[in-house]
Amino acid sequence: MPQKTLADTLAANESLYVNCSHPMCCKSTKLDIRALIDRxxxxxxxxxxxxxxxxxxxxxxxxxxxxxxxxxxxxxxxxGQQRARNRDWKPTFQRRS
Structure with a gap:
């Protein structure tokens, strides 16, 4: 069983890039997770x-x-993580003494 699946990556809304390691190239391409799941x-x-x-x-x-x-x-x-973290946050406008 894989540690993390493509479905997990899609559910977490993560971006996945594939990068070439050749020093003359170093091309990077964003992968389409949905297309990978279909395939x-x-x-x-x-x-x-x-x-x-x-x-x-x-x-x-x-x-x-x-x-x-x-x-x-x-x-x-x-x-998305920041939105979830601040979802219940309410500002307080109390003066410091």
């Missing part, structure tokens, strides 16, 4: 080792560079 299923893992074999850099292939391993960047939904 791989919602229970497919979303961690590095679950996805690394599925991606290669098309820019490096077109340029004839050697294939390097890709890596992933997961960006949490900071705005």
């Amino acid at each position: 791989l299923g919602p229970d497919h893992g979303s961690m590095h080792w679950d996805l690394v074999g599925l991606f290669a850099c098309s820019g490096c292939k077109a340029a004839g560079r050697d294939r390097r391993q890709v890596f992933f960047t997961c960006i949490p939904d900071y705005e």
Whole structure:
């Protein structure tokens, strides 16, 4: 069982980027989580080792560079977390003594 699935990533509203590790390229592309779920299923893992074999850099292939391993960047939904944290917050306008 994967630690974290694509469905978990989608539910958390996280952004997932795939990055080329070739120093002449360093291309980064945002992944469409819904399209990955349609192709791989919602229970497919979303961690590095679950996805690394599925991606290669098309820019490096077109340029004839050697294939390097890709890596992933997961960006949490900071705005949603902030909204949830401040949902019940009420300002107080008391003067300090």
